[in-house]
Each structure stands twice: as C-alpha cells, then as structure tokens.
Amino acid sequence: GQQVMQIPQYQHVQEGEDFTTYCNSSTTLSNIQWYKQRPGGHPVFLIQLVKSGEVKKQKRLTFQFGEAKKNSSLHITATQTTDVGTYFCAGPKDGNKLVFGAGTILRVKS
Amino acid sequence: NAGVTQTPKFRILKIGQSMTLQCTQDMNHNYMYWYRQDPGMGLKLIYYSVGAGITDKGEVPNGYNVSRSTTEDFPLRLELAAPSQTSVYFCAASQKRTGYEQYFGPGTRLTVT
Numbered sequence: 439g440q441q442v443m444q445i446p447q448y449q450h451v452q453e454g455e456d457f458t459t460y461c462n463s464s465t466t467l468s469n470i471q472w473y474k475q476r477p478g479g480h481p482v483f484l485i486q487l488v489k490s491g492e493v494k495k496q497k498r499l500t501f502q503f504g505e506a507k508k509n510s511s512l513h514i515t516a517t518q519t520t521d522v523g524t525y526f527c528a529g530p531k532d533g534n535k536l537v538f539g540a541g542t543i544l545r546v547k548s
Numbered sequence: 549n550a551g552v553t554q555t556p557k558f559r560i561l562k563i564g565q566s567m568t569l570q571c572t573q574d575m576n577h578n579y580m581y582w583y584r585q586d587p588g589m590g591l592k593l594i595y596y597s598v599g600a601g602i603t604d605k606g607e608v609p610n611g612y613n614v615s616r617s618t619t620e621d622f623p624l625r626l627e628l629a630a631p632s633q634t635s636v637y638f639c640a641a642s643q644k645r646t647g648y649e650q651y652f653g654p655g656t657r658l659t660v661t
Contacts, residue, residue: 471649480638480652481591488647526590534579534598534648535606540590 440465442529444539452547457514459542461527468530470503470510475541476523484512517546550574552653554639560659561629569624569656571639579642580622581606581650582614584635591638597622629660 441464451457461470469488473481485494487503487510494501498521500513514521524543528536555570573580578599583591593606597616611633613625626633636657640650 469647471647473650480655481640481650483649483651486647486649530648534642534644535581535593535596536648536650538591543588 440529440531440537442527442537442539444527444542446542447540448543448545450545450547451517453519454516457517457521457544459512459525459527459544461510461512461539463508463529465529466507468507470507471528471536472501472510472512473526473528473538474523475526479523481526514544517544519546519548522546552639552641552651554637554653554656556656557654558657560661561626563629563631563660565629566625566627567629567658569626569637569639569658571622571624571653572620573622573639573641573651573653574620575641575643575651576619577641577643577651578619579644579648580616581640581642582612582622582624583638583640584608584633585638585655586635594624594637626658631660634658634660 443462471486472484475481491505492503498515502511524541526541528538531537552573581596582594592608595614597603603614636655638655639653642648642650
C-alpha cells in the first residue's frame with residue numbers, strides 16, 4: 439500500500455543551527471501537507487504544496503515539493519527553542535484521507 | 549469558533565470496560581477522522597466519515613466503532629478495552645474546499661490497565 443517515509447527519525451540541534459527533514463512517498467502525490475506537533479500537543483497544519491518543484495516559505499521555514507512529486511522537504515533556518523516538536527508530512531489517499539509519515543522529532547539545545 | 553473539541557482529556561479504563569470518546573466540530577466540515585498515536589509514532593487512521601450517516605474503516609478499526617448522526621459530532625466507541633488500546637486519540641475534520649487540510653482536536657490520552 440501507499441507509504442510515506444520520513445528521515446531522520448530524530449534530530450538534536452544547537453540553537454541557531456539549521457534543520458532539515460525529508461519525506462519520500464512510494465507513489466506520486468497530487469499534493470503534500472506538513473504538520474507540526476508540539477510536545478504534549480496536537481498536530482497543527484503548516485502548509486500544503488501542490489505543484490511540481492514548488493517552493494514555499496513561512497518566515498524561517500522553507501518547504502519544497504520535488505519535481506517528480508514523490509518527495510518533499512522542510513528546512514528550518516537558524517532554529518529557535520520554539521521550533522521544538524515533531525514535524526509530519528502527509529500525502530493524500532483516496533481523495534479525502536491522509537497517510538502520515540512517522541515524523542521527525544526536533545530538539546533544540548539553547 | 550472552537551474548531552474541534554474532544555472530551556475527556558484523560559481517562560483510565562480497566563480491561564474489559566467500555567467508553568465513548570466525544571468529538572465535536574463547529575466548522576461545518578463534512579469530513580471527520582479518528583486517529584490513534586502511540587508513543588514516538590505517527591498517526592494511524594481508525595475510522596473516518598465523509599458526511600452525516602456515512603462512516604468507513606481506516607487502517608486500524610478493530611476494537612472500535614463510530615457513528616455520525618450529525619455533521620458536528622463523531623463519537624468513537626471502545627468496547628471491551630484492552631491494554632493495546634492505550635494511546636492518544638485525535639479527532640480531526642477537513643473539507644474539500646481547502647484541499648482536505650485537517651484540523652485536529654486536543655486529543656484524549658487513554659490508559660487501559
């Protein structure tokens with residue numbers, strides 16, 4: 439079945455360092471969504487990418503959708519302690535459902 | 549506008565007990581979902597609904613049941629609780645107009661002992 443894989447599983451960075459998480463799908467995706475979950479919290483929608491090769495920015499966060507629409511990345515520039523949490527990518531399945539990756543846990547040392 | 553609300557926040561059940569996890573949304577979204585999240589893991593879809601009166605199984609439906617009598621409410625029923633159902637349960641809602649981006653409730657942390 440459809441799978442969405444994320445790497446790394448876990449990353450611990452010094453505050454101010456950059457961070458990147460990668461997402462790979464076993465199938466071509468019509469779009470990809472990214473969510474953030476703070477420790478003890480619930481997933482919160484960040485962004486949806488639709489076009490091949492699309493790049494979107496939200497302040498220090500840069501999201502990319504691969505040309506083949508099978509992979510995506512989230513890059514955070516100069517991490518801050520407020521960036522701590524788990525970042526999930528998710529691809530659509532059968533229209534209205536999502537298949538979530540296992541997530542990348544980000545910890546930031548201040 | 550509260551979004552998606554869930555009750556209770558926490559619950560401890562004994563093996564074999566039953567309970568209903570409540571989920572309500574005030575966004576008038578047609579699509580609703582129930583997920584479970586085990587420690588350090590991603591989200592697994594239990595059941596989903598495309599509108600009032602219509603529900604369907606997700607990846608891990610065994611041991612659970614749902615109903616959707618109104619657009620707003622989507623309760624999840626656990627019958628004969630087992631330790632394997634210890635998890636955090638999230639309810640979510642989405643609509644086609646915004647590309648099915650999902651809005652999650654705050655979650656219910658359930659322990660079965």
